[in-house]
Amino acid sequence: MWRHRSQEELQWKSSTPSIPIAVQGRNLRSDNNLMRQSFLQRFQNPTIFLKISCDGDYILPIVVGKVAIEKLIDPEVEENGVCPDQFQLAKNVVERLDHEVIMVRITERVVSTYFARVYLSQPGKSNIISVDARPSDAINIANRCKAPIYVSKQIVLADAIRLGYGMGRAHNKRPTYDVVLDSAVDGPDLVAEELSMMNNMHIAIKHERFEDAAIWRDKLANLRKSKHEH
Structure with a gap:
């Protein structure tokens, strides 16, 4: 997951240690990283970049509020604080009710607005319930609960951006990705x-x-x- 705070300040952080975000290297790889930085800095609003698990280097930018970015970057402050924020509260309530967040999904886009759902289940039980959520809230909940994030296949094909030389939207080449939950x-x-x-x-x-x-x-x-x- 890539997090972009402002045009002047660019911070990267990965949700999993195995996915390199800023890879140090020389020549071709170094030039490619500079191009990525230049591309990401075009987003002047606070933006979350979801790394799509596929055969190419694709990301999905989702514009969110500044607070959502801050909660993602430093959730430990709220977890250890006296008064939990809304995401820690949601996690506590879910656990108190003997449920767990099994995944969140970015389900669709209407005009320029994305929609998401949070899926809950009791451990060892087959019943699954889901609730609507804003993408920024759903992503924060997934981050707190260590749950996977899935994206609708239609959104990936329409809105995913491929990073590399000649960056642009992937209209001429569709990504082959391993997410079948759609x-x-x-x-x-x-x-x-x-x-x-x-x-x-x-x-x-x-x-x-x-x-x-x-x-x-x-x-x-x-x-x-x-x-x-x-």
Whole structure:
């Protein structure tokens, strides 16, 4: 995850240690990093850059408020403080109710506004609930709860930006990425349905109900097959 605070000050921080953000090098790699800095500095508003897990170097810029950036950069201050902020409060409430945040999703874009959902579940249970959230809030909650962030495939194909020489929007080459958790704009929420089936299968395996696990496995395979056909 890349965080951009202002045009004059550029700070990078990774959500996982294995993803290099500012790679030190010489010649070609160094020049490429300078180009990336120049590109990122074009965003004059506070912006969160989501690194897309795919076969190329793609990011998704999401313009947010200054407070959202500050909460992402230094969440430990609020976690250790006497009065928790809204994101720490949300984490505390979820844990108090014996739930956990299993993921957040950037679901769609309407004009220039992105929408997101936060998915919750009880450990060992198959029921999944989701609530609407602003992307900045959802990303902060994911950061506090150490939950993965998924992005709708349509958003990636339409809005993702490829970093490299000749930077620009990736209209001529679509990224091949490994996120399959995606649902149609209209109709049932296939993401929640798929996650529910996976949880049911894992619960059946855990309790050694292997016939039930095989049934859930077949249902899951049929669901994924129907998604690819559409």
